[in-house]
Amino acid sequence: MTLDDTDSAGTSGAAGGGPVDASVEPTRALTRSRLVVRRFLRNRLALVGLVVIALLYVLAFASPMFAPWTHAQQDYTAFLRPPGGSHWFGTTQIGEDVFAQTMRGLQKSLTIGLLVGVISTAMAALVGATAGYFGGWVDRVLMWLVDLLLVLPSFLIISIASPAFRGRSWLLFVVLLALFGWMMTARIVRGMTMTLREREFVKAARFMGQSPLRIIVRHIVPNMASLLIIDATINVGAAVLAETGLSYFGFGVQPPDVSLGTLIAAGTRSALTFPWLFLFAGGFLVVTVLSVNWVGDGLRDALDPTSTRARRRERRRRRVDAGPTTPTTQSAPTTQSASTAPSASTPSIGSSHRPQSTDDGSAG
């Protein structure tokens, strides 16, 4: 318990770290970005996720240069060969190299996921901010639209629309995925805009005669940057899942393009006897989404320490403090709000302009 105690008293951002690095460089000016980066790096899972995603990208796009087989080649001497030899992941029924196929599918899935995540978050920001800023009937119409799209699962709509893009470019599929993936984020953005709208700088801009569009783009959206970055990350994961799901039924990426979804679909037909046909594609899919989710989680903790996890640690620390007190800890003030969590971890800003963080003494 004492170990936990010192650990959580020093750091509010994430496990590990320890109280020492909070005070190791008090001389350097602490900008917000440096603070965020440091909090993110302290989260081991998020860091692992980021590294894995980077590696996946490199692997997917660089491996065709050194792999022994390309995706178009067929090895007529090896049908349905299990992994081994020059076929690292085995071969398919017609002698295609599973490794080359998987890498090609990974390329497409990663690209689609990234594109859809960014586009749908941008749409969510625009729609949500418009609804929240104007209020009134604009708000009602847009939120009704959001409700409608939540009633109709996007999977259903895109599968119905799929005959329209059969034989067309996969970019059309990206547009459709983005078009039906923004609703949840838009609701949150709307709520935040409604509070931002009453802030002084927005009012000032309005009284100076700026157009609503300019206010939304220049003043409101940048103020939600952290939320949008987090949501974009999470949306990338959701987009990869949606893409592979639709492709699994043939409603998504169309041949000759392949994605992890089409590969898994092709592999599951004989999955029970030849598991390598789908296990590798499935494994890469899970690793991709898992890493993206970890990064999203880490970003949330780093950018918005008052949200869920960090607050949790803060509260736990308070509970520990309130218990049988060790000599080093003073009992924390009960009025301390959750928003002071970052200041407790970094005495330098805490003492400069956060008068209410009085428990720095326990940290160092």
Add this chain to the structure above:
Amino acid sequence: MAGFLLRRLANYVVLCLVATFLAFTLASLTFDPLAKLNERNPPPPASVIEAKRRDLRLDEPVPQRFVAWMSGVARGDFGNTATDQPITAELGRRVGVSLRLFLIGTLLGVTLGVLVGVVSAVRQYRFGDYFATLFSFLVLSTPVFLIGTLLKFGALRLNQGFGFTVLYFTGEADPSFQGGWAAALLDRLRHLVLPTLAIALHQIAFYSRYQRSAMLDVLGSDFLRTAQAKGLTRRRALFRHGLRTALIPMATLFAFSFGLLITGGVFTERIFGWFGMGDWLVYGVEQQDTNIVATVTLFVAVLVLVSGWLSDVLYAALDPRVRV
């Protein structure tokens, strides 16, 4: 209170109709029901195609077609499939198959999810909490079709290990089955386990994450301390005061996550060979059959409507502030 629920219900009914109309329109615009006929070799005579076209009302504008279909639905007639089978005849059985899967899966998923969430909040940073977190992260990153396939894989190994078939992974009942009702129930159960698990696992992971956060928010609150201070045991305070408050956000979440459940149902039915509504949707899109797709959409919209309304009722039951 009654007014609030009635207003919500009216709103949901309108949403339902609009959603079905949109799906019907989209299907009418993208599908080509005559494609199968045109591709036939030797090509059928022009009069046959013309008759089919008139039969499907393809010359009428889409809204008019929708009104015709909807008025049929009001009388209990959902139209015919592209192969001239009445949809109504098959609808009941398919709805039954899907509902069995959804209801048991949801019940199991919500109950276990809430339970896991509460336990990992109360025992935060213990082994169980870490395990639950890892489990839900892993499950939420795995699409349902992969979970389904892996479950099939596991069942095959299990059956091989036992030397006879313990769990079935195709179909919802043995078609050549003969025996009493108890044996029939057992047979159904052995078919039911894997698909229900495929649905429930996702639900457990999903709800446990949110329940854990909600419960942690409540755990540090003053009213819980007060409840204990006035003499309630910790367990009693947790369940009477803590859990009830922490369940309120879950009620809202329930309505939102229903679309996710249905999408999961489509994969599950398809993988385990259950001929339910999800399977019908995929079939309908593959066959470019507007009526089937519209029927499934209506079913989905009604389900989402019911779940949304149910979550409103739950919300009102849990949160006294709504009831004024």
